Amino acid sequence: MTIQETENQIIDEFASFDDWLDKYDIILDMGKSLPPIDPKFKTDQYIISGCQSKVWLHAEYRDGKVFFTADSDAIITKGIVSMLVKVLSGQTPDAIQSADLNFINSIGLKEHLSPTRSNGLASMVKQMKLYAMVFKMKG
Amino acid sequence: MPFNISDIRADFPILSQTIYKRPLIYFDNAATTQKPVQVIRAISNYYEQDNCNIHRGVHYLSVKATEAFEEARNEIREFINAHATHEVVFTKGASESLNLVASSFGKKFLKPGDEVITTIMEHHSNFVPWQMICEEKGAVLKVAGILPDGQLDLEHLYSLISDRTRIIALTHVSNVLGTINPVKEIIAHAHSKGIPVLIDGAQGVSHIPVDVTDLDCDFYCFSGHKMYGPMGIGVLYGKERWLEELPPYQTGGEMVKDVTVERTTFNELPFKFEAGTPNVEGVIGLRAANQYLRNLGMDNIRAYEDELLKHAVERFSAIEDMRFYGTAPEKASLVSFLVGDIHPFDAGTIIDKMGIAVRTGHHCAQPLIDHFGIPGTVRASFAFYNTIEEIDKLAEAVKRVKTMFK
Numbered sequence: 297m298t299i300q301e302t303e304n305q306i307i308d309e310f311a312s313f314d315d316w317l318d319k320y321d322i323i324l325d326m327g328k329s330l331p332p333i334d335p336k337f338k339t340d341q342y343i344i345s346g347c348q349s350k351v352w353l354h355a356e357y358r359d360g361k362v363f364f365t366a367d368s369d370a371i372i373t374k375g376i377v378s379m380l381v382k383v384l385s386g387q388t389p390d391a392i393q394s395a396d397l398n399f400i401n402s403i404g405l406k407e408h409l410s411p412t413r414s415n416g417l418a419s420m421v422k423q424m425k426l427y428a429m430v431f432k433m434k435g
Numbered sequence: 436m437p438f439n440i441s442d443i444r445a446d447f448p449i450l451s452q453t454i455y456k457r458p459l460i461y462f463d464n465a466a467t468t469q470k471p472v473q474v475i476r477a478i479s480n481y482y483e484q485d486n487c488n489i490h491r492g493v494h495y496l497s498v499k500a501t502e503a504f505e506e507a508r509n510e511i512r513e514f515i516n517a518h519a520t521h522e523v524v525f526t527k528g529a530s531e532s533l534n535l536v537a538s539s540f541g542k543k544f545l546k547p548g549d550e551v552i553t554t555i556m557e558h559h560s561n562f563v564p565w566q567m568i569c570e571e572k573g574a575v576l577k578v579a580g581i582l583p584d585g586q587l588d589l590e591h592l593y594s595l596i597s598d599r600t601r602i603i604a605l606t607h608v609s610n611v612l613g614t615i616n617p618v619k620e621i622i623a624h625a626h627s628k629g630i631p632v633l634i635d636g637a638q639g640v641s642h643i644p645v646d647v648t649d650l651d652c653d654f655y656c657f658s659g660h661k662m663y664g665p666m667g668i669g670v671l672y673g674k675e676r677w678l679e680e681l682p683p684y685q686t687g688g689e690m691v692k693d694v695t696v697e698r699t700t701f702n703e704l705p706f707k708f709e710a711g712t713p714n715v716e717g718v719i720g721l722r723a724a725n726q727y728l729r730n731l732g733m734d735n736i737r738a739y740e741d742e743l744l745k746h747a748v749e750r751f752s753a754i755e756d757m758r759f760y761g762t763a764p765e766k767a768s769l770v771s772f773l774v775g776d777i778h779p780f781d782a783g784t785i786i787d788k789m790g791i792a793v794r795t796g797h798h799c800a801q802p803l804i805d806h807f808g809i810p811g812t813v814r815a816s817f818a819f820y821n822t823i824e825e826i827d828k829l830a831e832a833v834k835r836v837k838t839m840f841k
Contacts, residue, residue, distance in 0.1 A: 316455050316788040317835070324839065348780040348796045348811060369810060370778035371840060372785075 299391055302383045303399035310403040319404065323375030330378035333365040344419045349373040351420050355427040361386050362428050366420075376405060376417055384424055389432035393425050438735055444820050446471040446727075457790030460825045465610050465638060465769055465816035466794055467660045470724070474664060477723035478716050485719075488712055490689060504715055507722035508705075514725050515655065516646040517672055521704040524678070525713055528669035529637035530560040532656035533604075535671060535708065536633055537564035539681035540602060547573030550599040554579040554587055554616075555806055556609040559799045561635040561656075565604055574601070578802070585612035585761035592621065596628060603632045607639030607655075611798045611812065612761025613744075613769040615643065619650050626651065631677065637661055641818075642740060642767045644733040647672050659717060664724030668717025671708070678704050685710040736819045740768035743817045743826060750830040754837070760812050769816035771798075774833060777840045779811040785839060786813070789832040791825075 297305075313319050337354035344351040349370035356363045364385040368374040383399070384392050400406060444450055447469045452459050461469060481503075487496035489504050505520075512520045526532045545551070551565050555578050569576040577600075579592035587605070596603075603625050608615050622632045631653035639645055641662040647655050654677065659668035673681075683690060683701055687710035692700040701707045728736070747770050751757050756775040773779060783795030796811040797804040804811055815829055 317785065317839075320785060320788065321839065349778060350810075370780040372781045 299383055299387055299395045303397070303402075306379055306383070306399050307402045320372065320375075323379075323405075324371055325375075326378045326382075327368075327371050327375035330367070330374060330381060331365060333367045337365070338367060344423055351377055351417070353377075353420055353423055355424070355431070357431040357434075361388055362392055362431055364424060364427075373417065376400075377420065380417075380421065380424065389428035392428035393432075395425075397421065438731060438739070438819075440820070440822060443731075446473065447820050448472060448475075450820060454790050455788055460791040460821075460828060462815040462817060462821065462825070462829065463792045463794045464641075464818040464821075465661070465798075465814065467666070468641060468663045468818055469820070470663055470665065470720075471727050473727050474720045474723045478665060478720045481716055481719045486715075489715055490706075500715060503722070504713070504718050507718045507725075510722055510725055511670055514645075514729065515640070515670075515672055516648045518648060519675060522672055522675055522678065524671040524673065524705040524708045525718055526656075526669045526671050526708075527667055527714070528658040528660070529635060529656045530658075530669075532654075532669055532671035533561050533633075533635060534564045535684040536654050536656070536673070536681070537568045537604075539684050540677075541565075541568030541572055541574070542682055543680065544601050545569070545572040545574045548599060549574040549601045550577055550595075550597060551575070552577045552579060552592065552595050552600055552603045552605075554592065554605045555581055556585075556587065556612060556614065556803050557604075557606055557800065558610050558635065558637065559801070560637070561604055561606060561633075562802065575599075579605075581612075581614075581803075581806070584763050585609070585614045586763040586765075587614065587616050589617070589621070593624060596625070596630065600628070600630050602653075603630055604635070605632070606635040606637075607645075608636075608642065608767045609761065609800075609803075610638045610769075611771050611800045611803055611814065612763065613766040613771070613816075614761055614763040615639075615765040615767055617765070618652065622651050638767060641728070641736075643737050653677050659721040659724065662721075662724055663727060665717050665720035668714050668721050670721075675704065678708070681708075683707050683710070687711040689713070731819065739819050740817055743821055743823065744768040744770070746823050747815065747817070747826045747829075750826060751833070754830065754833055756837070757833075760807060760809075768818075769814060771812040771814045773809060773812055774837055775840075777836060779813045781840060782813045782833070782836045785836045786829070786832045789828075789835065791815075791829055791832055793829070 338352045342352045342354050351368045353366045364381045366377045366381050368377050449469050485500050487500040489501040508523050509520050512523050566576055577595045580588045582588050618634050625632045633654035634652045636655050636657040640657045653674050655672040657670050660666040690702050690706050690710040692702050758773050760771040779795040786793050794814045
């Protein structure tokens with residue numbers, strides 16, 4: 297599935313819910329489906345520090361594609377992290393670098409990705425793209 | 436009830452709005468309070484009718500604006516019961532007041548090996564400036580701890596005092612725990628050893644009557660925006676003898692007496708500490724806020740907010756797995772809490788979507804949050820425009836959070 301296809305799938309999932317609390321229920325469920333990160337990567341070296349919640353992110357490069365695993369100490373953050381992983385994991389560095397991740401806007405979670413928001417998610421996206429760039433350079 | 440709550444709420448236009456299809460409930464008053472129309476009008480009237488640079492002009496508008504500015508200073512003096520008007524210095528806010536004292540006091544009085552005492556419950560604003568100046572001067576910052584219920588550990592505080600202690604800087608009211616510190620007693624104890632005391636009153640002035648003469652504090656700092664006034668204006672109260680002795684913090688216009696190529700002499704108090712064109716709009720707004728508070732009466736405010744606090748503690752205590760941070764007997768009207776092992780960010784995000792503004796995180800008091808070994812707290816801080824019904828709605832929201840994160 298392409299990045300755009302996964303994004304559309306997530307947008308569809310949210311479309312039927314109008315109330316904010318219902319939307320957050322889906323986000324919580326998504327957090328639960330995030331594949332666990334290997335505990336050895338849940339260290340300060342892999343941490344993306346936000347002011348309020350922490351995110352751990354690890355990336356691997358296999359067969360020309362980048363695979364992410366991640367975790368967070370806050371469940372809502374984890375839910376959003378899981379969406380980003382779902383959308384970007386298994387894609388090529390080029391696709392990751394050019395992804396605009398508009399689905400976050402479409403489902404009304406823009407505030408969570410604002411760089412002024414202190415939950416580390418904006419830094420996480422930056423870090424994912426940075427991994428993609430480094431893997432591409434290393435070839 | 437000491438005053439009519441619906442009349443009061445009508446004075447705060449921002450409170451009548453709906454967010455996420457729910458009526459806004461504002462419980463982030465310790466971060467900033469909302470502004471009554473009286474303050475908003477005073478500011479727009481100033482720009483419509485009186486705007487002018489002050490203290491310099493000889494013309495009508497300048498005289499009028501200067502008069503309003505200096506009358507405001509006198510009203511603030513009355514509000515905190517200072518001896519003299521020139522002991523009231525206008526700053527950008529409590530943070531600037533605290534930085535001013537730390538910097539100027541440190542420059543003049545701190546030598547290598549000297550000691551400054553503060554507490555673990557300080558806001559970063561009353562912690563970092565002292566940490567910086569101590570580092571610069573080779574002085575030592577000592578930090579008094581707290582008891583399990585969030586009271587200041589007075590025994591520990593007093594044990595830190597030595598013949599090298601140059602100043603004690605502590606908060607009147609903790610912005611995380613709500614603890615009201617027994618500052619009068621601490622000041623008397625410190626003075627018996629010849630040590631001056633600075634009080635960070637950012638969370639004090641809006642909740643409890645403050646009398647700097649009765650407290651006998653050497654410095655008292657607070658912000659306008661936490662007492663229903665505008666942002667960007669604050670106050671440093673300092674005893675005349677200290678303010679006279681401290682060197683200027685910033686230099687520029689207004690604060691100088693004579694400038695020649697060779698040397699500069701500084702203006703008298705309080706202008707020595709007010710470099711540049713001041714925030715006249717802020718002072719005018721602060722004056723209106725102050726008048727508003729005086730009309731309500733600080734004792735009435737305290738009594739009503741105590742009722743709110745009591746109700747909140749009762750309601751929240753009934754929620755299973757609720758943990759309070761700060762249960763001191765003397766407490767301002769806020770509750771800091773966590774529910775089970777739910778992350779404060781998660782709780783706060785959901786509570787927000789229910790139309791309720793609470794603060795989550797470390798509340799700019801990381802040493803205190805680290806002390807508890809938690810990622811932060813959820814804090815609901817109340818003001819006199821809040822109601823019992825709003826607190827009940829927060830209790831319901833917390834229950835909803837519990838269900839969602841089970």
